[in-house]
Every structure is written in C-alpha cells, then in structure tokens.
Amino acid sequence: MNxxxxxxxxxxNVFDVLKERGFIKQTTHEDEIRDLLGKExxxxxxxxxxxxxxxHVGHFMQVIIMMYMQKYGHxxxxxxxxxxxxxxxxxxxxDMRQMMTNDTIFENSRKFEKLFGKFIDFSGDKAIIDNxxxxxxxLNYLQFxxxxxxxxxxxxxxxxECFKQRMESGLSFLxxxxxxxxxxxxxxxxxxxxxxxxxxxDDQWSNILGGVDLxxxxxxxxxxxxxxxxxTTSEGIKMGKTQKGALWLxxxxxxxxxxxxxxxxxxxxxxxTCLSMLTFLPMEEVEALVSLEGAEINKAKEKLAFEVTKLVxxxxxxxxxxxxAKAAFSGGASLENIPTTxxxxxxxxxxxxxxxxIIHQLNLVPSKGEAFRTIxxxxxxxxxxxxxxxxxxxxxxxxxxxxLLIKKGKKIFHxxxxx
RNA sequence: GGGGGGAUUCCCGAGUGGCUAAAGGGGGCGGACUGUAAAUCCGUUAGCUGAGCUUUCGGUGGUUCGAAUCCACCUCCCCCCA
Numbered sequence: 199m200n201x202x203x204x205x206x207x208x209x210x211n212v213f214d215v216l217k218e219r220g221f222i223k224q225t226t227h228e229d230e231i232r233d234l235l236g237k238e239x240x241x242x243x244x245x246x247x248x249x250x251x252x253x254h255v256g257h258f259m260q261v262i263i264m265m266y267m268q269k270y271g272h273x274x275x276x277x278x279x280x281x282x283x284x285x286x287x288x289x290x291x292x293d294m295r296q297m298m299t300n301d302t303i304f305e306n307s308r309k310f311e312k313l314f315g316k317f318i319d320f321s322g323d324k325a326i327i328d329n330x331x332x333x334x335x336x337l338n339y340l341q342f343x344x345x346x347x348x349x350x351x352x353x354x355x356x357x358x359e360c361f362k363q364r365m366e367s368g369l370s371f372l373x374x375x376x377x378x379x380x381x382x383x384x385x386x387x388x389x390x391x392x393x394x395x396x397x398x399x400d401d402q403w404s405n406i407l408g409g410v411d412l413x414x415x416x417x418x419x420x421x422x423x424x425x426x427x428x429x430t431t432s433e434g435i436k437m438g439k440t441q442k443g444a445l446w447l448x449x450x451x452x453x454x455x456x457x458x459x460x461x462x463x464x465x466x467x468x469x470x471t472c473l474s475m476l477t478f479l480p481m482e483e484v485e486a487l488v489s490l491e492g493a494e495i496n497k498a499k500e501k502l503a504f505e506v507t508k509l510v511x512x513x514x515x516x517x518x519x520x521x522x523a524k525a526a527f528s529g530g531a532s533l534e535n536i537p538t539t540x541x542x543x544x545x546x547x548x549x550x551x552x553x554x555x556i557i558h559q560l561n562l563v564p565s566k567g568e569a570f571r572t573i574x575x576x577x578x579x580x581x582x583x584x585x586x587x588x589x590x591x592x593x594x595x596x597x598x599x600x601x602l603l604i605k606k607g608k609k610i611f612h613x614x615x616x617x
Numbered sequence: 618g619g620g621g622g623g624a625u626u627c628c629c630g631a632g633u634g635g636c637u638a639a640a641g642g643g644g645g646c647g648g649a650c651u652g653u654a655a656a657u658c659c660g661u662u663a664g665c666u667g668a669g670c671u672u673u674c675g676g677u678g679g680u681u682c683g684a685a686u687c688c689a690c691c692u693c694c695c696c697c698c699a
Contacts, residue, residue, distance in 0.1 A: 368695070432655095459653080463653060464654080493654085496652060564646095566665070567663080569666085571661065588667080608647090
C-alpha cells in the first residue's frame with residue numbers, strides 16, 4: 199500500500215502538491231483551503247456512482263487524489279453513490295441515463311468497493327467507506343422538501359452549468375433532483391463524520407457548490423469544495439476512451455497489455471499531463487522526461503505506460519506488458535508476453551481452419567466481413583508474411599514450435615498457441 | 618389541455634415511390650509517410666467465408682409489381698401557448 203514515494207514532492211502541504219501537478223481546477227475558498235489542509239488533518243469525501251461494473255480512468259484520477267490526501271495525513275471518505283445512481287447525474291450528459299435496476303446498482307457497488315481497496319488503505323481509521331443509499335432511500339418526501347428543498351432556488355439551479363446543456367434537449371424532474379441529493383450527502387457526511395471538504399471532477403462543480411451552500415444554510419457551518427481538472431487530451435476530448443468503450447481498471451475488462459498500450463500510444467502533447475497526474479514520479483523527473491525531443495519522447499511514453507500499469511495492475515503485470523510490447527514492436531524481447539490464445543492442436547489437423555474465422559474468433563475483427571476487408575487491404579500478417587488470400591487455411595504445419603504470430607494492422611499482435 | 622415539429626445505418630445529418638445498403642461530415646478500420654506521435658493523403662465502413670443471398674431507415678398493420686419514402690393506428694421526443 200506504499201504507492202507514493204516520500205520524495206514525490208518538495209512541498210509539505212498537500213494543496214501545493216496537487217497544485218504543482220496541475221490537478222486543481224476550482225476551489226470555493228483557495229486560501230482557506232490551503233490553510234486548512236496545512237494545519238489540520240481533515241476528513242473529505244469524493245462520491246462515486248456505481249453506474250458501471252468497474253472503475254475507469256476518470257474515477258482513477260479521483261482515487262489518485264485520495265491517495266495523495268491520505269499520504270499527507272488526511273482521511274478519505276469514499277462515498278459509494280448507490281442512492282444517487284438511482285437518480286442519475288445529468289452533468290455533462292446530453293441525454294438521460296439509462297435507468298438502472300437496484301440489483302445492478304448493488305452488484306456494481308460491491309465491485310467498486312473491491313477496487314478501492316487496492317489503492318486506499320482502509321486499515322484502522324485511515325479511510326472510511328459509506329454508501330448514500332443508507333440515508334437517501336429513507337428520506338420522507340414531504341419532510342425532505344420542507345427541510346432541505348426550501349434552501350434551493352430553482353432559478354439559480356437552472357443557471358447552473360450542469361443543467362444548461364440540458365435545457366434544450368430536456369431534463370426530467372428526476373434528474374433535476376440529482377444536485378439536491380448530492381448536496382444532501384455533504385450535509386449528512388458533515389454530521390456523521392465532520393467531513394469538511396468535497397472533491398470531484400470539474401463537472402461536479404455545481405453539485406459541490408450546492409452541498410457547501412446547504413451545509414452553511416442548514417447548520418451555519420463553513421465547509422469547502424474543490425474540483426480537479428478532467429483528464430482530457432490536448433484536443434479536449436476525455437481520455438480513457440477506446441473504440442471498445444472505456445479503459446477499465448478491472449483486468450478482466452481491459453487486459454494489462456491493452457492498458458499499457460493505451461498509455462504507450464498517447465499523443466506527444468498529452469505526455470506531460472499524464473505523467474504528472476497519473477504517476478507519482480517527482481516533478482523534476484516528469485520535466486526531464488517531457489523535455490526529450492523528437493522520437494526520444496517515446497522513452498517518456500514507455501515510462502508513463504509502465505508506471506501507470508504498475509500502479510493499477512502491479513509490477514509483475516507491468517513488466518509482462520512491457521516485455522510483450524517490446525517483443526511485438528521492436529523484436530528481440532521474448533514473445534511469451536504477447537497476448538496469447540491457446541487453441542487445440544486438433545483443430546488444425548487436416549485442412550485446418552480458415553484464417554477469417556480464426557481472427558474473428560480471436561476478436562481481432564468485429565465481423566467476418568471486416569476480416570475480409572482487412573485482408574483485401576493488406577492489413578494481416580502471419581509470421582511476418584502478408585496474407586493475400588482470404589481463403590487461406592491455417593494448418594498444423596504452419597506453426598513453429600506450436601506458435602503462430604498474427605499481426606493485424608500496425609499495432610495489434612496476437613499469438614496463437616497450440617501446445 | 619391546445620397547436621406545431623420530429624424519430625434514418627456507430628454518431629450527426631441528407632433523402633419524399635423504383636437508379637437506395639441509403640448523399641455528406643465525424644468516428645472506426647486498412648494502407649502510404651513516420652517515432653507504436655501528430656498532421657496529411659489514399660482506400661474502406663450492415664451481416665453472411667467472393668458473384669448471390671439475408672436483415673436495416675421508432676413500432677404494428679395496410680396500399681403498391683415495388684416503400685426509408687404513401688395511408689392508418691401506436692410509442693417516444695422536442696418546441697410554442699396554458
């Protein structure tokens with residue numbers, strides 16, 4: 199559980215550390231927050247709605263923040279938003295979320311909890327995990343709108359950024375309540391744990407402000423909020439999206455090799471942001487890596503990919519992924535770490551199997567039509583030889599030591615193993 | 618409650634009876650160029666192991682030799698007025 203090196207930063211106030219790394223986007227009271235974080239050990243929370251069965255890179259950013267905070271002595275409260283997930287956050291969405299069944303939400307929550315345990319130390323009282331279903335599901339409507347609803351001005355809510363883009367496409371009353379639910383969470387956590395701050399991605403700004411205001415109005419207490427830059431590419435597109443969907447932290451959903459490759463392939467312009475936000479390398483080291491010129495920047499990308507993969511999947515997997523990538527792209531290194539699928543030797547007896555169905559089965563192409571196209575366009579290689587005939591049959595004799603290397607396009611390598 | 622406008626292939630968006638598996642753009646995929654980068658250029662982009670066949674234009678039923686296009690009903694969405 200010792201992810202962050204002691205020499206990660208020269209600063210001793212975690213606020214300065216986060217600032218140095220470019221995380222901080224907006225704060226409710228910059229000076230007071232810096233002061234508070236320097237003087238006191240506080241409790242703070244970040245909410246995560248279990249809308250999927252795994253955390254993705256966006257969540258991971260928030261996890262990293264909690265890791266820093268914990269490293270510097272503060273206590274993270276991980277709030278699983280099973281209750282808020284039943285409402286659905288409209289922030290940054292152009293349409294309403296699919297309604298989820300309670301069972302799905304419950305299932306997802308369990309998986310979230312497990313993943314958090316990998317990064318945050320919950321031993322003793324070093325961190326807290328709670329779930330807002332605990333209080334939100336018990337609310338009495340009438341009581342709630344009288345006690346809490348009266349503090350919210352609809353006029354003001356409607357001007358909030360998070361609702362703006364929905365003013366045209368439509369916003370249901372259900373979703374409109376999301377902000378109030380999240381605000382109530384802050385109030386509840388303040389009462390339960392004396393939680394003084396809420397963090398979140400910058401898209402959470404309005405929701406966080408709502409909570410800060412509510413605590414002040416209801417209890418007359420000052421609490422604080424802070425948002426962090428979203429991890430986006432230099433073009434402003436959210437990072438961590440692949441054509442298959444999000445980049446997941448769960449290795450069964452995104453393999454460590456794929457995960458490694460994603461970071462290995464980021465654009466030059468994004469290397470600095472990624473290194474500073476997703477790795478715990480000291481900033482001097484980050485600067486040194488980023489200053490590499492031309493093709494040399496690949497060294498920085500390798501380091502980035504390795505460090506992030508190590509953080510998420512452990513050193514062993516990171517080494518494997520790196521070895522596999524090196525073997526595939528630059529040759530030399532051992533081929534055993536390239537993504538491999540085992541198949542029965544018997545399948546390749548006699549006439550063997552058609553190449554098209556093989557690559558389709560391996561999920562290298564989404565359909566057989568795509569497989570044909572790939573071959574027609576010269577995008578498929580077997581053991582370094584271009585496949586020209588889509589009806590090519592793969593037989594046992596074509597394997598060397600029971601292995602066959604398939605390359606699709608420039609970047610996808612896959613080993614077939616019949617041993 | 619009244620009036621108006623919509624729903625098109627991964628997304629946006631054209632298409633108002635056959636020439637439409639459906640323009641154009643985005644995205645994806647393949648190629649060239651490169652540094653496993655960016656930019657650019659070329660090709661490609663429903664499924665089925667080629668020609669051929671099957672499924673697609675919110676849903677259901679109908680008109681027609683023939684429908685994404687016409688008709689009826691239904692569902693959902695948006696806008697204006699209350």
